[in-house]
Amino acid sequence: MPIPTIRWMNGTVKIIDQTKLPHKLEYITCCDVRTLWKAIRNLSVRGAPALGVAAAFGVLLGAKAFKSNDRKRFVSHVRKICEYIGTSRPTAVNLFNALDQMQGVLSLYPHESVVELKSLLKKEAFRIFEEDRRVCRRMGEFGAKLVTSNSRIMTVCNAGALATADYGTALGVLYSAKKKRKKFKVYVCETRPLLQGARLTAWELLRAKIGTTLICDNMAASLMKQGRVDAVFTGADRIARNGDAANKIGTYNLAVLAKHHNVPFYVVAPRSTFDLSIPSGRRIPIEQRPKEEVISFGGRPIAPRHVKVYNPAFDVTDHRLITAIITEEGIIRPPFPANIKKKFL
Amino acid sequence: MPIPTIRWMNGTVKIIDQTKLPHKLEYITCCDVRTLWKAIRNLSVRGAPALGVAAAFGVLLGAKAFKSNDRKRFVSHVRKICEYIGTSRPTAVNLFNALDQMQGVLSLYPHESVVELKSLLKKEAFRIFEEDRRVCRRMGEFGAKLVTSNSRIMTVCNAGALATADYGTALGVLYSAKKKRKKFKVYVCETRPLLQGARLTAWELLRAKIGTTLICDNMAASLMKQGRVDAVFTGADRIARNGDAANKIGTYNLAVLAKHHNVPFYVVAPRSTFDLSIPSGRRIPIEQRPKEEVISFGGRPIAPRHVKVYNPAFDVTDHRLITAIITEEGIIRPPFPANIKKKFL
Numbered sequence: 001m002p003i004p005t006i007r008w009m010n011g012t013v014k015i016i017d018q019t020k021l022p023h024k025l026e027y028i029t030c031c032d033v034r035t036l037w038k039a040i041r042n043l044s045v046r047g048a049p050a051l052g053v054a055a056a057f058g059v060l061l062g063a064k065a066f067k068s069n070d071r072k073r074f075v076s077h078v079r080k081i082c083e084y085i086g087t088s089r090p091t092a093v094n095l096f097n098a099l100d101q102m103q104g105v106l107s108l109y110p111h112e113s114v115v116e117l118k119s120l121l122k123k124e125a126f127r128i129f130e131e132d133r134r135v136c137r138r139m140g141e142f143g144a145k146l147v148t149s150n151s152r153i154m155t156v157c158n159a160g161a162l163a164t165a166d167y168g169t170a171l172g173v174l175y176s177a178k179k180k181r182k183k184f185k186v187y188v189c190e191t192r193p194l195l196q197g198a199r200l201t202a203w204e205l206l207r208a209k210i211g212t213t214l215i216c217d218n219m220a221a222s223l224m225k226q227g228r229v230d231a232v233f234t235g236a237d238r239i240a241r242n243g244d245a246a247n248k249i250g251t252y253n254l255a256v257l258a259k260h261h262n263v264p265f266y267v268v269a270p271r272s273t274f275d276l277s278i279p280s281g282r283r284i285p286i287e288q289r290p291k292e293e294v295i296s297f298g299g300r301p302i303a304p305r306h307v308k309v310y311n312p313a314f315d316v317t318d319h320r321l322i323t324a325i326i327t328e329e330g331i332i333r334p335p336f337p338a339n340i341k342k343k344f345l
Numbered sequence: 346m347p348i349p350t351i352r353w354m355n356g357t358v359k360i361i362d363q364t365k366l367p368h369k370l371e372y373i374t375c376c377d378v379r380t381l382w383k384a385i386r387n388l389s390v391r392g393a394p395a396l397g398v399a400a401a402f403g404v405l406l407g408a409k410a411f412k413s414n415d416r417k418r419f420v421s422h423v424r425k426i427c428e429y430i431g432t433s434r435p436t437a438v439n440l441f442n443a444l445d446q447m448q449g450v451l452s453l454y455p456h457e458s459v460v461e462l463k464s465l466l467k468k469e470a471f472r473i474f475e476e477d478r479r480v481c482r483r484m485g486e487f488g489a490k491l492v493t494s495n496s497r498i499m500t501v502c503n504a505g506a507l508a509t510a511d512y513g514t515a516l517g518v519l520y521s522a523k524k525k526r527k528k529f530k531v532y533v534c535e536t537r538p539l540l541q542g543a544r545l546t547a548w549e550l551l552r553a554k555i556g557t558t559l560i561c562d563n564m565a566a567s568l569m570k571q572g573r574v575d576a577v578f579t580g581a582d583r584i585a586r587n588g589d590a591a592n593k594i595g596t597y598n599l600a601v602l603a604k605h606h607n608v609p610f611y612v613v614a615p616r617s618t619f620d621l622s623i624p625s626g627r628r629i630p631i632e633q634r635p636k637e638e639v640i641s642f643g644g645r646p647i648a649p650r651h652v653k654v655y656n657p658a659f660d661v662t663d664h665r666l667i668t669a670i671i672t673e674e675g676i677i678r679p680p681f682p683a684n685i686k687k688k689f690l
Binding site (some may be wrong): 022023037074099130175187189190191192195198199202203211212213215216217218219220222223225250252253256257259260294295297298300301302304305306307308309310311312314315 | 367368373486533534535536537538540544547548551552556557558559560561562563564565566567568570594595597598601602605637640642643646647648649651652653654655657660661663667
């Protein structure tokens with residue numbers, strides 16, 4: 001089974017330092033909030049669900065350091081900790097959801113002592129952690145049914161154990177299928193510019209002894225044309241009410257190719273990824289990332305310094321290109337606008 | 346106007362060292378065949394037409410070094426030189442074509458002296474050089490008609506001045522359009538794994554003062570979806586009798602995206618790129634390149650060492666995805682199987 005990316009261990013938060021992968025498997029042991037904050041900021045820990053868990057554990061670290069029994073000062077201390085953790089990755093929605101849930105404990109128990117609150121916060125953090133594990137397993141169970149025997153799967157970015165508290169979303173489906181003794185191999189798109197596919201997904205799958213072939217993103221079409229891809233499985237960062245799905249840049253590219261070559265295109269994402277407040281993908285804001293990610297590599301320039309760069313972090317896949325969305329509450333099929341409503345509203 | 350990538354200068358071959366681009370504009374002055382051989386081998390000079398010219402000039406260097414008047418020994422010397430140059434890039438068709446043309450001189454003039462043969466070889470080398478220039482200009486003229494005003498063009502790899510003896514194939518069209526004062530900007534796909542787009546095309550276009558935006562290959566679909574691409578122009582390495590076109594890996598990817606988004610997809614290639622002996626793209630052999638190109642960058646590993654890699658140098662674009670092929674003999678439109686026959690057979 002895949003390696004846990006984040007754990008609470010003897011009063012510390014132990015995380016895999018993903019910036020060192022795939023070269024070295026190193027851990028960072030966070031004994032205080034500041035160390036954890038830096039680990040989030042530097043992308044040592046990443047992936048929407050994993051960030052939620054990291055934030056919750058961060059609150060625990062902060063609460064533990066509080067040494068008095070003054071309840072009022074404790075509550076104010078915890079709120080400051082939450083605010084501080086929120087500055088580490090200001091656009092990560094899961095991180096803020098987790099911080100909200102942790103702060104909810106403070107409001108929910110207005111009379112409990114500091115000792116009791118500390119215990120309740122710990123319970124809440126572990127609930128968030130366990131909930132992510134449960135959700136991953138459920139998606140894995142549902143999704144594994146879609147993995148046909150002897151198939152060739154394509155994936156992009158890292159929607160695996162390194163992005164969650166358990167075995168991942170898109171990759172969770174593959175781990176679950178493997179457990180059911182299904183045979184398959186995986187093509188991993190390297191995922192420029194930050195190469196999460198090459199660095200993280202290839203590493204994760206090889207550790208799990210899954211047959212893995214790495215490709216550059218522009219090679220996907222060539223494989224599909226030869227009939228060498230049977231299905232695409234990806235994660236998602238946000239899904240609109242009509243099923244349009246934002247995910248790592250390059251995902252929409254794959255969806256168009258899959259459609260052209262009649263390859264099923266599956267999105268694996270928990271209920272928490274759906275943003276039912278927005279009617280379509282057109283309303284999902286797309287973050288532009290720094291040009292340095294594209295024009296240099298490991299500090300070494302690979303393009304003229306003064307060239308303009310277009311570097312969106314995400315793209316949006318039209319729901320008409322999606323074959324099914326796998327959630328912990330079951331598989332949703334087209335027509336998505338009607339079926340998402342039926343499932344979640 | 347773009348910078349000449351290869352020149353015959355005072356009895357030497359002066360070439361831009363493309364391995365140093367975009368960081369430094371450095372030249373290699375080849376006074377002997379061995380230096381030129383190394384420059385071809387190390388990809389200091391690359392691009393099908395440029396390689397043909399380099400090979401022809403290489404024969405001149407070898408001929409010049411021959412100091413006796415013995416015709417028989419001279420002919421054998423030149424043939425050995427040709428054989429030697431052929432070992433530098435054994436799969437480059439243009440290189441062998443040029444060597445054949447140079448050796449053709451030896452057979453065509455069976456009675457001429459060494460001095461006369463040297464002069465005839467020089468004439469032939471310059472004919473090859475001038476022919477490439479003429480062909481580029483003609484393609485540029487025809488292609489410029491397809492560049493609409495205020496358009497946004499996308500291109501991949503390097504089909505420019507750095508790949509030919511003149512201003513290129515796909516980029517030649519853009520230089521020609523600029524000369525006619527058409528306004529446009531260019532999105533350059535970086536072209537993994539070897540980044541010819543980022544390193545060479547971006548550098549070339551910026552030098553020519555053309556508005557240039559660099560993207561990772563997986564970002565093309567995102568731009569097209571937003572209606573921000575009006576046409577794609579690419580080169581080709583080999584075109585079958587039915588119009589199927591092999592080109593740098595990722596070209597077919599762009600062609601599928603262009604079709605999906607109703608963006609015209611143009612291939613710019615001289616008559617010499619057509620291989621009328623093969624009926625369709627299925628018969629074009631695709632070279633697999635070393636996995637090191639994908640798993641490491643500048644000597645630094647970016648993926649697990651033991652991962653499998655799929656790394657084809659080319660892909661084949663189905664002729665049904667091509668809007669038009671621009672040659673020095675005019676623009677060919679669908680149906681390609683019939684119209685290529687009409688034009689060239």
